[in-house]
Amino acid sequence: MNCREFEREIADYVAGRLNPVDANRMLAHADACASCRTLEQEERALRQRFAGAPEVTLSTDLWAKLAPQLQERPVRRARWLWRWSWPLPSRMVLAPVASLAV
Amino acid sequence: MTAIDLPETTRDSRREVTDEALLRQIAAGNDVAMQELVRRYQGPLYRFLTRFLGSSDDAEQAVLNVFVRVWQNAGRFEFRSQVSTWLYRIAFNIARDMHAARKARPQQESLPEEYALCDPLVGNAEDEAMRRIERAEQYRQLQEALGQLNEMDRLLLVLYYFEDSSYEEMQNISGLSYKVLKTRLSRARQRLRALLGQES
Numbered sequence: 001m002n003c004r005e006f007e008r009e010i011a012d013y014v015a016g017r018l019n020p021v022d023a024n025r026m027l028a029h030a031d032a033c034a035s036c037r038t039l040e041q042e043e044r045a046l047r048q049r050f051a052g053a054p055e056v057t058l059s060t061d062l063w064a065k066l067a068p069q070l071q072e073r074p075v076r077r078a079r080w081l082w083r084w085s086w087p088l089p090s091r092m093v094l095a096p097v098a099s100l101a102v
Numbered sequence: 103m104t105a106i107d108l109p110e111t112t113r114d115s116r117r118e119v120t121d122e123a124l125l126r127q128i129a130a131g132n133d134v135a136m137q138e139l140v141r142r143y144q145g146p147l148y149r150f151l152t153r154f155l156g157s158s159d160d161a162e163q164a165v166l167n168v169f170v171r172v173w174q175n176a177g178r179f180e181f182r183s184q185v186s187t188w189l190y191r192i193a194f195n196i197a198r199d200m201h202a203a204r205k206a207r208p209q210q211e212s213l214p215e216e217y218a219l220c221d222p223l224v225g226n227a228e229d230e231a232m233r234r235i236e237r238a239e240q241y242r243q244l245q246e247a248l249g250q251l252n253e254m255d256r257l258l259l260v261l262y263y264f265e266d267s268s269y270e271e272m273q274n275i276s277g278l279s280y281k282v283l284k285t286r287l288s289r290a291r292q293r294l295r296a297l298l299g300q301e302s
Binding site for chain 1: 136137140149158173262264284294
């Protein structure tokens with residue numbers, strides 16, 4: 001492993017997302033390379049910052065606020081349902097008319 | 103609004119209905135199905151949007167906007183991706199618009215409740231208060247730095263570090279290929295580190 005590969009995988013390594021073989025390669029490289037060890041420390045510090053963020057929880061059920069906004073929904077059918085809901089003869093008759101209109 | 107009962111509407115059985123089945127019902131105007139989808143996703147979307155926008159007040163409004171858009175467009179969903187991915191993509195689009203609008207009106211960031219300093223303090227109250235202030239400051243710096251990045255960089259970092267999303271999920275939400283995603287994430291990380299280095 002070289003420094004470039006190490007840099008590419010460092011976040012996954014610190015996050016524990018690498019498989020054991022790749023993780024051991026990262027470990028071996030960090031043992032031998034001071035600048036990559038520094039990079040590893042920086043990534044751990046960054047991860048620590050994210051981990052220190054407060055829990056975010058929604059304190060209320062949004063349905064009560066949302067329900068009134070859903071009243072004005074236009075009636076719309078699924079596109080495929082709309083497309084195939086006309087009888088085939090009607091579609092055959094109306095298709096040329098529609099193309100003329102364009 | 104048409105209210106059509108789901109096939110099974112007891113509390114437990116409703117949870118067994120897949121997201122896809124719910125969406126088909128929503129497309130047909132079933133508000134019971136809509137309510138169930140809201141119950142499933144309001145928490146995760148609120149968390150994601152709070153992290154992305156850096157404001158819990160804006161996040162709540164954004165979640166409401168997401169669900170309104172789902173209600174209006176459920177019939178257009180083509181079931182090529184997971185419903186959850188679609189929801190996060192809508193959330194990202196809405197958050198991006200809100201963030202752009204917010205740039206025009208600087209505002210006080212609202213901290214999540216856990217950092218509120220008015221809670222009764224037990225034990226060594228002074229130390230605890232100092233720790234809270236320190237953590238709140240670190241979080242403020244992080245949110246400020248995230249806010250200076252472009253939307254795609256911020257999205258990737260929020261998904262990776264806060265949501266612990268897989269690369270597959272991140273690809274589906276961002277629309278980036280695996281290779282591009284890895285490169286952009288790496289660069290976003292470097293930019294974030296540089297910004298945090300300037301602040302601290």
